[in-house]
Amino acid sequence: MRFNPLTRTWLQVSPQRTQRPWQGETAPPARRDVPAYDPDCYLCPGNARAGGARNPHYASTFVFDNDFAALVPDTPPGALDESGLLIARAEPGVCRVVCFTPRHDLSVARMTTAQTRLVINAWAAQYTELGALPFVRSVIVFENNGPMMGASNPHPHAQVWANATIPNEVAAEQAGLLAYRAEHGICLLCAYVERELAEGTRVVHADERIAVLVPFWATWPFETMVVPRRHIRGLNELEPDERDALANAMRITTATYDRVFDAPFPYSMGFHQRPTDGEPHDEWHLHAHYLPPLLRSATVRKYMVGYELLGMPQRDITAESAAERLRALAATL
Ligand code: H2U
Ligand code: ZN
Numbered sequence: 001m002r003f004n005p006l007t008r009t010w011l012q013v014s015p016q017r018t019q020r021p022w023q024g025e026t027a028p029p030a031r032r033d034v035p036a037y038d039p040d041c042y043l044c045p046g047n048a049r050a051g052g053a054r055n056p057h058y059a060s061t062f063v064f065d066n067d068f069a070a071l072v073p074d075t076p077p078g079a080l081d082e083s084g085l086l087i088a089r090a091e092p093g094v095c096r097v098v099c100f101t102p103r104h105d106l107s108v109a110r111m112t113t114a115q116t117r118l119v120i121n122a123w124a125a126q127y128t129e130l131g132a133l134p135f136v137r138s139v140i141v142f143e144n145n146g147p148m149m150g151a152s153n154p155h156p157h158a159q160v161w162a163n164a165t166i167p168n169e170v171a172a173e174q175a176g177l178l179a180y181r182a183e184h185g186i187c188l189l190c191a192y193v194e195r196e197l198a199e200g201t202r203v204v205h206a207d208e209r210i211a212v213l214v215p216f217w218a219t220w221p222f223e224t225m226v227v228p229r230r231h232i233r234g235l236n237e238l239e240p241d242e243r244d245a246l247a248n249a250m251r252i253t254t255a256t257y258d259r260v261f262d263a264p265f266p267y268s269m270g271f272h273q274r275p276t277d278g279e280p281h282d283e284w285h286l287h288a289h290y291l292p293p294l295l296r297s298a299t300v301r302k303y304m305v306g307y308e309l310l311g312m313p314q315r316d317i318t319a320e321s322a323a324e325r326l327r328a329l330a331a332t333l
Contacts, residue, residue, distance in 0.1 A: 004217035005180055005188055007172040011217055012314040015321070034105040034154050043155035045102045055099075060115075061122040062099040063160075069095035071161060073135070092135050093163045098122050100156040107145070107156050107264075109254035116247035123158070123271070124235040124243075130162035131234075131276030138166045138277075141235070142270030145254075166275050173272055177283040189285035193227050202323040205252045205330050209245035212253050212330075214323040221317040222260060222326060224253055226288040233274035233284040253290055256330045267292040 002011050042049045045057045051067025071093025078090040100119045101111060108116055123141045130139050143158040166174065180188035193211050196202050204224060205212040212226050226249050228242055238246060257265035268291050274284035307314055 002217045004176075004215075004219075005192075006176045006217075007169070008176045008179065009172075010312060011219055012312060013318060014314060014316060015318050036103055036105045038104045038155070041104055041153060041155050043097070043099050043153055043157055044104050058099070058102055060101065060118050062102075063096055063122060063126065066095035066097050066159065069093075071095050071163060073133075091164055093161065094130055094133070094136070095162075096126060096130075096160040098126065098141075098158045098160060100158070104155045107254065108143075108250050109258050111156070111251065113244060113247040113251060116250055117243050119158075120235070120238070120243045120246055123160070124238065126160045127235045127273065127276075130160065133162065135164045136162045136276055138163045138170055138275050139273070140167065140170070140270055142268060144268050146264055146266030166277070170272055170275065174275070174281075174283070177285065181283050187231050187283065187285050189227055189287060190229075190231050193229055201320050204256065204323055204326045205249060207245055207248075209242045210249040212249050214319045214326065216319055218319040218322065219313040219315055220291050220293065221315065222257065222292050222294075222322050224290045224326070226250065226253060226290070228286055232286050233281060234286055235271060235273060237286070250288075252330050252333060255333055256326050257290070257292065259329045259332070260325065261294070265292060266294065 002013055003009075004011060037044055039047065041047055043055070045055055045059075045062070048054050049064075049067055053064070053067065055062065055064075071091060073092050073094055075090045075092040080086060080088040098119065100106070100108070101115055106115075108119075111119075126141065127139045130136050139160065139162045141158055141160050177188050180186075180191075184191065192215075193213070196213050196216075197206055197211060202214045202216060203211065204214065208229065210226060210228055212224055214223060215225050218224075226246065228238065228246070230242070232238060232242075254265075254267075257267060269288055271286065271288045273286045274281040304313065
């Protein structure tokens with residue numbers, strides 16, 4: 001059993017299970033010829049979106065309000081509590097879409113560091129702008145990459161969801177960060193990153209500013225965390241050289257993923273950062289999680305099911321063996 005100090009949850013690790021046979025579903029790797037411009041894409045420059053609006057002829061990044069937003073700002077207040085059984089409340093928020101580039105055929109793995117740096121700038125600006133709204137307490141930036149992860153379109157894009165309430169995962173990590181600091185007097189992620197860099201076995205890539213590692217408590221095979229080495233709380237606090245280093249770390253991480261199974265590698269990634277509720281939150285340390293859903297290979301469709309759904313997360317491939325494979329591939333880039 002391994003402990004995740006960020007979420008304060010346990011994980012079961014059983015490496016002997018990689019030996020078991022597989023007679024379940026397999027699928028061929030998804031390979032597509034993607035054009036640089038797709039007249040039918042609702043994210044390409046100049047095209048009509050599904051909601052009826054038309055995109056400008058944008059030249060670098062492009063941000064718009066999600067036409068099918070899950071959270072909307074003018075949600076009327078409301079609450080329900082029936083005998084502690086049926087409990088609900090209204091949740092205002094903002095959802096946006098961030099297109100990374102006009103090029104329909106690119107991905108972070110194939111964009112230049114300079115191009116991705118512009119995307120990071122756009123994300124930081126969204127964090128600042130939406131976080132400044134009086135009702136917004138949390139801003140999450142995330143990317144679904146690949147159809148298996150529910151990305152609706154290959155055009156490189158991310159989503160921004162700004163909530164009035166701090167979402168469960170962020171709240172759990174905040175409790176973990178606070179508990180660690182109370183007990184040890186230092187930031188959990190500052191301490192963790194330097195400890196991992198000193199040992200090296202779970203590190204995929206690192207420079208003076210950013211580290212990419214497979215966390216000791218990784219649940220998904222090839223799951224990684226991208227962490228600034230300096231104690232900064234949100235995307236807006238990244239200095240220019242750190243934005244470049246983050247862009248480079250994201251390029252290395254995604255390009256490495258694309259080589260793991262010799263196929264476009266699906267993942268969801270996103271940033272956890274300081275809530276925007278007006279408190280200082282010095283316990284917060286910005287980081288990104290990359291969470292790939294494939295448990296075995298690009299063709300073996302194995303998801304977290306029975307025991308994971310009903311008991312607790314369990315993994316077969318250890319963090320160390322996944323890191324070793326990723327590190328070797330990253331070195332070839
Ligand atoms: P995903 O690929 O991660 O689903 O993100 C695409 C988002 O783009 C999705 O949330 C929005 C969808 O609501 N969208 C628009 O806002 N306008 C459109 O014309 C199509 C899709
Ligand atoms: Zn497109």
